[in-house]
Amino acid sequence: MPLTKVFRRRFRMLKGLFERIVDDVTRECSFFQQRYDTRGTLGFTLLQKCTGTLRQLAYGIPPDALDESFRMSARIARDSLHFFCKTMIQFSGPKYLRKPTRNDILQLQAHHASVHGFLEMLGSLDCLHWAWENCPTTYYGQFTRGDHGHPTVILEAVVSQDMWIWHAFFGSLGSINDINVLNRSLIFNNIYDRFAPDSSFQVRGTPYKYGYYLVDGIYPKYAVFVKPFSAPHGS
Known part of the structure; x- marks a missing residue:
C-alpha cells in the first residue's frame, strides 16, 4: 500500500x-x-x-x-x-469554526440553485454514527442502539460544497435519534438569539426570513426544514 x-x-x-x-x-x-x-x-x-x-x-x-x-x-x-x-x-476558529455570514449564505444559496436546482437552500442536515471501538463497558448501553449493535457517537453536521464544515455537533449518545440530537444542538441558537443573517425570500407569496435545510422524514415540521416527497409523481 x-x-x-x-x-x-x-x-x-x-x-x-x-x-x-x-x-x-x-x-x-x-x-x-x-x-x-x-x-x-x-x-x-x-x-x-x-x-x-x-x-x-x-x-x-x-x-x-x-x-x-x-x-x-x-x-x-x-x-x-x-x-x-x-x-x-x-x-x-475565526476562519473555519464559525457561522456563515451574509456573503457566505449568498454563495451557498447560489451554488445550490445552480447545481441542484434548490432555491435559497443552505444545505443538507443529517446525523451519522461514529463507531466507538474502545467504549468502556460502563457506557456500552448508553451509546448502543439496536439497529447498529455496537457503541457509536453521533455527529450532526452541515458541510458546504468546498468541504467547509460550518456546523458540527459531536458527542451525543449513540442510543438516541436525530430529533434528540437536534434538541441538544446549537445550530439554531443564532436564530433564537436574533443574530442570524437575514436571507429573506418568498415562496408562492409566503415570506420566509431564513434559508432552509433538506432533511429526512424523522425531523419535525419546521419552517427551516424541507423534506423529500415519500411518493413523488412526475408531471
Whole structure:
C-alpha cells in the first residue's frame, strides 16, 4: 500500500494537511517547541507531540496508552491534547469554526440553485454514527442502539460544497435519534438569539426570513426544514 494511503488511514487526514497543522501549532504555541528540561534532557519533538495528540483524537485512546509506543507519560500526552485543541480553536476558529455570514449564505444559496436546482437552500442536515471501538463497558448501553449493535457517537453536521464544515455537533449518545440530537444542538441558537443573517425570500407569496435545510422524514415540521416527497409523481 502506498505510504500516502497508509498515512491517511492512520491519521484520518492527508499528509500535507498534517504538516500544515504542525507548522501552525508550533508557531502559535510554545508548548510544542522542543526544549531541554531541568535535568538537561532534550524533550519530545513537535512531531511526537502532534502525532500523539492526533492518535488520541482519531482513535479515542486514553493518554496513558501512548507510553509504550511514544515513551510519553500520561501528563505530557494530556497536555499535548489540551494545548493542541486550544491552539487550533484560537488560530483556526475565526476562519473555519464559525457561522456563515451574509456573503457566505449568498454563495451557498447560489451554488445550490445552480447545481441542484434548490432555491435559497443552505444545505443538507443529517446525523451519522461514529463507531466507538474502545467504549468502556460502563457506557456500552448508553451509546448502543439496536439497529447498529455496537457503541457509536453521533455527529450532526452541515458541510458546504468546498468541504467547509460550518456546523458540527459531536458527542451525543449513540442510543438516541436525530430529533434528540437536534434538541441538544446549537445550530439554531443564532436564530433564537436574533443574530442570524437575514436571507429573506418568498415562496408562492409566503415570506420566509431564513434559508432552509433538506432533511429526512424523522425531523419535525419546521419552517427551516424541507423534506423529500415519500411518493413523488412526475408531471
